[in-house]
Amino acid sequence: MGHNEVLLSVNGVKAIYNHAITALHGVSFTVARGEVVALLGANGAGKTTTLKAVSNLLPAERGAVTEGSILFEDLDVTTARPADLVRSGLVQVLEGRHCFRSLTVEENLVTGGLGRSGKRAEIAADLEKVYAHFPRLKEKRHALSGLTSGGEQQMTAIGRALMSRPRLLVLDEPSMGLAPIVVQDIFRTLRRLNREEGLSILVAEQNSTVALKYADRATILENGVAVLSGDAVELRNRDDVKAFYLGQTPSPAVPNTPILPAIAV
Structure with missing residues (x-):
């Protein structure tokens, strides 16, 4: 490359x-x-x-x-x-693992796709991709972000950024x-x-x-x-x-x- x-x-x-x-x-x-x-x-x-x-x-x-x-x-x-x-x-993940603490992990990820007004099917496909890279997030997808570990919150913040393509x-x-x-x-x-x-x-x-x-x-x-x-x-x-x-x-x-x-x- x-x-x-x-x-x-x-x-x-x-x-x-x-x-x-x-x-x-x-x-x-x-x-x-x-x-x-x-x-x-x-x-x-x-x-x-x-x-x-x-x-x-x-x-x-x-x-x-x-x-x-x-x-x-x-x-x-x-x-x-x-x-x-x-x-x-150009997408930034700020310091301090910014997640919406009262949303689930998956809802957090979806907000990244909404930011670029992705179609529902695209968002679903992007979600699967994020879960493939961060299997931990798939396990925790229905958990409230505020109740997940620091590492999981950092993965969620990165995953949300990836949803913006x-x-x-x-x-x-x-x-x-x-x-x-x-x-x-x-x-x-x-x-x-x-x-x-x-x-x-x-x-x-x-x-x-x-x-x-x-x-x-x-x-x-x-x-x-x-x-x-x-x-x-x-x-x-x-x-x-x-x-x-x-x-x-x-x-x-x-x-x-x-x-x-x-x-x-």
């Missing part, structure tokens, strides 16, 4: 909040069609802000892109309505607060979606170990700047990268996930 066709292009993006606080000082990276790209960095490095810029969600939070450009194919993201971006295939799936910290075995399971499924259906994926992760295992390429952010980009395998093998940018001491005994999730910037 040729990774030469650029799907998303982020160029020299600067962003501020409340007209004053600079969150991004110059972030550039691309996602090619059929590629899995990870955005890595410590808490507060600017990962969430970058993803919100990519989905044009910053204005809703009194933020703004002040410089640079973001293109999804030929679409200027900074002037597009978020709903139009979703319709054109994305061409680029954007995920913010899918591993946050989840057990390592569940995280592996979710990333394995994302990789399968990428391989089998050509789904392009942009994922922001603090858990660099798992992200670098499943991504093709990665960009590391530090204090709102993209400091390093490269092949995931290369970055995975560089001790200096692990020590300086990913806050890992070379000893594998240090956990890479903070105990309490801080507020994401």
